Amino acid sequence: MITLSDLHDATLESISLDWAAAVVRVRFKVHGIGATVLEAKDVFELNCPRLLPWGPSNSVNSVELQAQTGCQCLTIEMQSGDVLEISCREVVDLRISE
Secondary structure: OOOHHHHOOOEEEEEEEEOOOOEEEEEEEEOOOEEEEEEEEOOOEEEOOOOOOOOOOOEEEEEEEEEEOOEEEEEEEEOOOOEEEEEEOEEEEEEEOO
């Protein structure tokens, strides 16, 4: 099973938002594992800056999931210094993509 800590140094390939379904899919390329998708359901906020304060990078520094009252907050810190945040009702386990 893949865990959030396995995403350190993974490559962030894409983030997609299905507006009607309120679903965000984040696709990573994980060394030794391959393409991996994390899915957030019932999304009500997505913050996705690409300001590159530490310089350009597609690599993940860390991923954290915090439970808050009535929701979950997924935070992805990039090695570029950008911090992506997804607020949702549920985060589905990581899975290997086909």
